[in-house]
Amino acid sequence: MKKYAVLTSNMQVAPANKHEARRESVKKFLPSLIDFLGVMRQKEIPVIHLQLAYDESDSRSKKPFGCYPPLVRGSDGVKLLPEMLQPNDIVIEKSRDSGFFNTDLDRVLKNLKVDSLIVTGMQAYSCVQFTAVDAFFRGYEVIVNCNAIGSTRDEDTEKAIKTMRKYCASVLESNEIYSLING
Amino acid sequence: MSSDYMIVEDHGTGGLLSKRLLDDVIVPKLKPVYLGKMEDSGIAPVLGNTLAMTTDSFVIDPIFFGNGDIGKLAICGTVNDLAVSGATPKYLTLAFILEEGFLISELSRILDSICKEAQEANVYILAGDTKVVGKGDVDKIYINTAGVGFFAPDQAPLSLSKINKDDHLIITGHVGNHGIHILSFRDGLGFETKVLSDCAPLNKVIQDVLSEFGEGIHYMRDITRGGVGCILNEIAAEIGFSIYLNESSIPMQQETVMAAEMLGIDPLYLANEGNLAIFCSPDISEKLVALLSQYDYTQNASVCGSVQATETTGTFLVTKEGSTRIINSFEGMQLARLC
Numbered sequence: 001m002k003k004y005a006v007l008t009s010n011m012q013v014a015p016a017n018k019h020e021a022r023r024e025s026v027k028k029f030l031p032s033l034i035d036f037l038g039v040m041r042q043k044e045i046p047v048i049h050l051q052l053a054y055d056e057s058d059s060r061s062k063k064p065f066g067c068y069p070p071l072v073r074g075s076d077g078v079k080l081l082p083e084m085l086q087p088n089d090i091v092i093e094k095s096r097d098s099g100f101f102n103t104d105l106d107r108v109l110k111n112l113k114v115d116s117l118i119v120t121g122m123q124a125y126s127c128v129q130f131t132a133v134d135a136f137f138r139g140y141e142v143i144v145n146c147n148a149i150g151s152t153r154d155e156d157t158e159k160a161i162k163t164m165r166k167y168c169a170s171v172l173e174s175n176e177i178y179s180l181i182n183g
Numbered sequence: 184m185s186s187d188y189m190i191v192e193d194h195g196t197g198g199l200l201s202k203r204l205l206d207d208v209i210v211p212k213l214k215p216v217y218l219g220k221m222e223d224s225g226i227a228p229v230l231g232n233t234l235a236m237t238t239d240s241f242v243i244d245p246i247f248f249g250n251g252d253i254g255k256l257a258i259c260g261t262v263n264d265l266a267v268s269g270a271t272p273k274y275l276t277l278a279f280i281l282e283e284g285f286l287i288s289e290l291s292r293i294l295d296s297i298c299k300e301a302q303e304a305n306v307y308i309l310a311g312d313t314k315v316v317g318k319g320d321v322d323k324i325y326i327n328t329a330g331v332g333f334f335a336p337d338q339a340p341l342s343l344s345k346i347n348k349d350d351h352l353i354i355t356g357h358v359g360n361h362g363i364h365i366l367s368f369r370d371g372l373g374f375e376t377k378v379l380s381d382c383a384p385l386n387k388v389i390q391d392v393l394s395e396f397g398e399g400i401h402y403m404r405d406i407t408r409g410g411v412g413c414i415l416n417e418i419a420a421e422i423g424f425s426i427y428l429n430e431s432s433i434p435m436q437q438e439t440v441m442a443a444e445m446l447g448i449d450p451l452y453l454a455n456e457g458n459l460a461i462f463c464s465p466d467i468s469e470k471l472v473a474l475l476s477q478y479d480y481t482q483n484a485s486v487c488g489s490v491q492a493t494e495t496t497g498t499f500l501v502t503k504e505g506s507t508r509i510i511n512s513f514e515g516m517q518l519a520r521l522c
Contacts, residue, residue, distance in 0.1 A: 059322070096371020129445055134373025159447075167441050 002141070004181060005046040005114040006037065007099060009121030009128050011084045012051060014077025016122075018066030018152075025150045026122065033120055033148035034083055036174045041086060043181060046112055048090045050099035050121070050131065053078045058095060097127045098134040106138060116141040118177060119169070120148035124160040136168035143180075144171045190285040195315025204313065208287060212294035216301040217308045218274070225309030227274055230333040235270035235340065237261060241326040244520040246293070248368045250379045253326055254293035256522055258300035259384045259456060260407070261330040266386035267403040267459065269341040269393060270332030272304060278312040278327040285323050293324065304384035306330070345401035346422045351468035352488035353461040355388075355481040356381050357436045358411055359443060359453030365521050367442065377438040383457035383480040392461075392474055399467040406458040407522060409512070412451040414460060415488075415498040416512040425493040428510065431503045432487035451500070452513055454521045462490065 010016075011033070016026045037047055053073040054061035061072045068077035073093065080091065094103050109117070117140045119132045128149050132142050144164050151157040165171045172180065193200040210217060219225040239260050246253040258275070265272040277297070281290070301308060309331075334340060360381045367374035385405070393400060404414050411428070419426045435450060443450040457480055463471055468486045475484035498510040 094371070098371045098373040100373065101371030101375075125445075130370075130372045133441070133445065137373055137377055160445075163441075163445050167445075 002116045003112070003114050004116045004118060005048055005109060005112060006040050006118045006120060007048050007050055007131060008033070008037070008084065009050045009099065009119070009131055010052050010123070011049065011081050011121050012077065013079045013081065014065045014068035014071055015052065016081055018068070021152050022066070025152050025154075029148055029150040030081075030083075032174060033145075036120065036145060036148050036177075037084070037086075039174075039178060040118070041088070045181070046090060046114070047086070048092060048105070048108065049080055049084065050105070050127070051078065051080060051091055051093050052095070052127070053093045054095050060095070097130040099127070099131040100134040100138065109140070114140070116143065118143045118145055120145050122149065123151040124149045124157040125151050129160045129164055132164050133168045142169040143177060144169045145174055145177055146171050147174045188287050190281045190283055190287065190290070190315055192283055192315055192317070195281070195313060201313065204287075208291060209294060209311070209313065212291060213298050213301075213308055216298055216306070219308065219310050225274070225276070227307075227309055230271075230273065231336050231338075233334040233338075233340070235265050235268045235332040235334070236329065237264040238327070238329045239264065241328070241522060242322070242520050243365065243522055244322060245365075245369060246289070246323050248365055248380060249375050250364075251382045252293055252296050253324060254296035255300050256382055256456060257326040257328050258297055258304060258306070259382050260522060261328040262304045262306055262384045262386050263405040263457070265330050265332035266389040267341070267405050268332070269338060270334050271390060272306050272330055272332040272386050274309040274331045275301070275306050276310045276312075276329040277308055279314070280321050280325040280327070281313065281315050282321045282323050283315055283318045290324070300384060304386055341400065341402050343402055343418060343421045346418070346424070346462045346490060347401065347464075348424055348490055348492045349465055350401055350462045350490040351465045351486050352426060352428070352490070353463065353468060353472060353475070353484055354406070354411065354434055354458065354487050355461065355475055355484040356455065356458035357434050357439060357483055358406070358458065359439050359450040359455065360436060361456040362410070362453035362518065362521055363439045363442045366446070366518070372442065372446075374438055374442045378436060378442065381455050381457040381480070385457055385459060385480055388475065388478045388481050389459070391478075392471060395474060396463065396467050396471055399464045400461060400471070401464070402462040404460045406455040406460055408454050410450070410452040410454055411460065412449065412498070412510045413512050415510065418460075419496055419498045422490070423496055424490045425496050426488055426498045427491055427501060428488040428499065429501050432485050434483040434485045434487070448518075451510060454518070456522060465489070
């Protein structure tokens with residue numbers, strides 16, 4: 001029997017509010033994502049939030065993030081959107097696009113005996129896509145919830161869906177994932 | 184700030200601390216390949232009567248990557264630039280610009296790498312320099328090199344003017360692998376263990392194929408910044424012929440194609456650091472590929488194009504579907520600091 005986990009990418013204060021276009025794009029998929037996470041939690045599927053944060057020694061920690069200060073660990077912009085987070089969720093900090101790069105994610109998933117990942121969050125063409133491909137290379141089955149991902153520009157999301165479907169993931173809607181999990 | 188484990192300003196002032204860095208770290212690490220005598224000039228015999236000379240600077244970010252580092256890149260990049268002219272690379276200079284606070288342990292790793300690659304390429308470090316600048320004035324370490332190689336007395340350098348109509352084009356390795364590896368290592372894209380840098384010293388294989396095929400080999404270029412697309416455009420503009428590239432014959436690793444598509448980059452513009460474009464007579468191309476395929480660094484060599492006389496000079500790609508499209512040079516891409 002497959003053991004699933006859900007990953008969210010970058011559902012944080014600064015990334016979600018970087019500029020007006022970003023805020024609008026997040027509005028489009030956030031309600032679906034929150035509903036989806038609720039159902040997953042009811043089914044006791046682990047929810048893991050990948051949180052972008054830079055160490056002060058990282059050159060990226062010097063660059064402002066849109067209208068926010070740099071995404072330095074512990075800063076307000078780094079915080080996860082409160083509506084995303086529940087007490088039993090797992091939070092893993094990352095500093096690059098893939099959630100696996102120099103993080104404990106792989107170890108955490110192996111400890112949970114997870115073999116199938118449901119990928120959500122933003123931006124679809126960067127952190128979501130490259131976490132999906134990294135997971136695929138590491139041998140996980142990868143499912144992308146197309147109702148629960150987004151990018152500032154819709155065309156970027158569409159392109160990412162196309163390439164992920166072509167190379168590394170099944171792309172499904174929330175209802176299709178519920179059916180899959182219910183067997 | 185301890186001068187024992189990190190670079191401080193006084194390491195670059197020419198005083199006792201500078202001497203200690205040289206005597207305790209740099210010279211011992213480079214001893215097997217260092218010919219200098221700590222004087223203002225390195226002195227060495229000249230071989231033959233024609234030399235090739237090149238210079239290059241290395242500012243790669245990150246300085247350590249999956250299967251290499253800035254030191255390996257500096258040696259291979261310089262050696263390959265000399266070797267593609269047909270010269271035998273012999274002497275290099277090394278100039279380090281170090282950021283205050285840079286760890287001496289990291290400098291030592293880079294020196295080990297320089298020594299290893301110089302030994303493989305059979306080149307010697309004839310002179311060097313070390314400067315230290317303030318925190319933030321450079322990013323950890325930059326390296327500048329110069330390289331000198333020599334031609335045998337009866338050997339003519341390879342040159343663009345030797346390229347003929349109907350010549351075949353061979354590409355010796357997977358296109359774009361260095362670029363994808365570095366981008367992935369820098370941004371954590373998930374490809375960094377699947378696609379490795381091709382950075383390698385190619386002078387041995389170049390010397391061997393030149394010995395075997397001599398005049399049949401007309402020209403070579405080291406495919407670096409700008410990738411296949413830019414260097415072929417530069418060549419086509421100079422020779423007055425068009426270059427046709429067959430997409431289905433270009434050596435490409437599937438994961439590189441995948442990464443390029445996800446990044447929205449044409450792999451033909453991605454950098455290599457151990458890949459050659461060779462123009463040769465059509466009658467030797469298959470035998471040349473057979474020889475190249477026996478070497479680790481050129482095992483994926485393939486005849487993938489030809490030189491043709493056309494009304495309009497340019498570089499063209501014959502796609503897998505059979506259509507033809509122009510390969511343009513690009514104005515600029517945000518792919519800085521790959522070497």
